[in-house]
Amino acid sequence: xxxxxxxxxxxxxxxxxxxxxxxxxxxxxxxxxxxxxxxxxxxxxxxxxxxxxxxxxxxxxxxxxxxxxxxxxxxxxxxxxxxxxxxxxxxxxxxxxxxxxxxxxxxxxxxxxxxxxxxxxxxxxxxxxxxxxxxxxxxxxxxxxxxxxxxxxxxxxxxxxxxxxxxxxxxxxxxxxxxxxxxxxxxxxxxxxxxxxxxxxxxxxxxxxxxxxxxxxxxxxxxxxxxxxxxxxxxxxxxxxxxxxxxxxxxxxxxxxxxxxxxxxxxx
Amino acid sequence: xxxxxxxxxxxxxxxxxxxxxxxxxxxxxxxxxxxxxxxxxxxxxxxxxxxxxxxxxxxxxxxxxxxxxxxxxxxxxxxxxxxxxxxxxxxxxxxxxxxxxxxx
Amino acid sequence: xxxxxxxxxxxxxxxxxxxxxxxxxxxxxxxxxxxxxxxxxxxxxxxxxxxxxxxxxxxxxxxxxxxxxxxxxxxxxxxxxxxxxxxxxxxxxxxxxxxxxxxxxxxxxxxxxxxxxxxxxxxxxxxxxxxxxxxxxxxxxxxxxxxxxxxxxxxxx
Numbered sequence: 368x369x370x371x372x373x374x375x376x377x378x379x380x381x382x383x384x385x386x387x388x389x390x391x392x393x394x395x396x397x398x399x400x401x402x403x404x405x406x407x408x409x410x411x412x413x414x415x416x417x418x419x420x421x422x423x424x425x426x427x428x429x430x431x432x433x434x435x436x437x438x439x440x441x442x443x444x445x446x447x448x449x450x451x452x453x454x455x456x457x458x459x460x461x462x463x464x465x466x467x468x469x470x471x472x473x474x475x476x477x478x479x480x481x482x483x484x485x486x487x488x489x490x491x492x493x494x495x496x497x498x499x500x501x502x503x504x505x506x507x508x509x510x511x512x513x514x515x516x517x518x519x520x521x522x523x524x525x526x527x528x529x530x531x532x533x534x535x536x537x538x539x540x541x542x543x544x545x546x547x548x549x550x551x552x553x554x555x556x557x558x559x560x561x562x563x564x565x566x567x568x569x570x571x572x573x574x575x576x577x578x579x580x581x582x583x584x585x586x587x588x589x590x591x592x593x594x595x596x597x598x599x600x601x602x603x604x605x606x607x608x609x610x611x612x613x614x615x616x617x618x619x620x621x622x623x624x625x626x627x628x629x630x631x632x633x634x635x
Numbered sequence: 636x637x638x639x640x641x642x643x644x645x646x647x648x649x650x651x652x653x654x655x656x657x658x659x660x661x662x663x664x665x666x667x668x669x670x671x672x673x674x675x676x677x678x679x680x681x682x683x684x685x686x687x688x689x690x691x692x693x694x695x696x697x698x699x700x701x702x703x704x705x706x707x708x709x710x711x712x713x714x715x716x717x718x719x720x721x722x723x724x725x726x727x728x729x730x731x732x733x734x735x736x737x738x739x
Numbered sequence: 740x741x742x743x744x745x746x747x748x749x750x751x752x753x754x755x756x757x758x759x760x761x762x763x764x765x766x767x768x769x770x771x772x773x774x775x776x777x778x779x780x781x782x783x784x785x786x787x788x789x790x791x792x793x794x795x796x797x798x799x800x801x802x803x804x805x806x807x808x809x810x811x812x813x814x815x816x817x818x819x820x821x822x823x824x825x826x827x828x829x830x831x832x833x834x835x836x837x838x839x840x841x842x843x844x845x846x847x848x849x850x851x852x853x854x855x856x857x858x859x860x861x862x863x864x865x866x867x868x869x870x871x872x873x874x875x876x877x878x879x880x881x882x883x884x885x886x887x888x889x890x891x892x893x894x895x896x
Contacts, residue, residue, distance in 0.1 A: 368650065369651045369652075370785050371652075372654060373707045374778065378838065379658065379699045379703050380660075380838045384831060390819060393819065393826065394822070396822075652787065654786055655787070657865070663827055663828065663829075667827075713789055714789040715788075718866060722869050723833060724820075724824065725824045726830050728867065730837070730841075734789050
């Protein structure tokens, strides 16, 4: 039998597309897909949260509170009560049974936990210089409750994790990748929530004191340490300068007055 | 293109041969199929999605092998063998190889 | 500098991907050139998957010959494969990997047969396997082993 050796040019077994172009297409598709998933999950979570009665939230709150070692503080309670008294009649916040605690930690932060619990860290108190500042921070946290932000974040986070595991199986590389991408979307959403809480806080502060003095003082102090705006693109809070600008704009728009602010009393 | 998996083409005579030809393809399943397979895990039965996937892969591998044989000028491929293996998570490689010949 | 430290794992990931792409495609081109050149040299050695039949007085020696190789993928290809896993379809980055592995295995088998002075290899078979995935499923990169084996026949002069 005759044998004819033939050297083939080209290779049928390898596709001719360029890998970088394929990468671009795939990444574009991934971003689109996760954006869609995030949007749908968000709408569903928001709807579910708005239907959750406050009683259930209080129950979740008790569980969360056990994670933070904190104690009662009557002086803080007094200030919180002053703010709560100046809430409008129809505010949903009246349904909450608010409790405020002080935690002896150096963090400069205050947290709103489900169920009406607010935990203030002592590191934050040390930076405070006026009553109005403290009330602004407390009012900001009340804003989170009014919009039910903490439940939304819980709902979304849960929804994302469940969806990724359902579609890809546990521990697979694809589910890791998708979770990381979704997390990036989540941070941007969180920044919007913070801005909305700022606005609510400003409105409540003005109702309580009659003027908007001291609203931006705390953020100015944060801004000194903040540095460039670049790391804040993916952070959960907006850059302090952006927050100050937004607040000042609102003050101007609503013609809030600025009057004398009261210094912080020594009990704290 | 005639394809057989015996040494000859039954009823014809091989006059010339050109050596090995091979065709291979690597395919991944997408998450939709995975999801349906997960559900099927509960009730049992044929995983139609995966069956289709492997059938398409086999078609493509054989097509590539045929293209190679045609480039060589053959009109039949004898003694074809298949092999499957998994090369990546969630992907399967299927390849077919045989000897390209000319029959009359 | 601060932003780099904050997103450290993202930076590492990008560096590895770029390294994988550049080094990987250079290594691949080099390998293909070597494969093409050696195929040209060894093209006279016949390889068939069929069993031939030969008159016994013409055969001097028959023995099993094999060639095997393990080829690994680079980080960039793995990234493409993961993305493909979401959308389905052909994983083009892996095609060249298995193609190279198999052709290299066949070439090594041919070289081994040539050393014996054989002029034909019959009943060739190819097997592929994956190695290096079972140890640590999350962090592994993946590699392909290809083995080609057949019977080499040395003819009487």
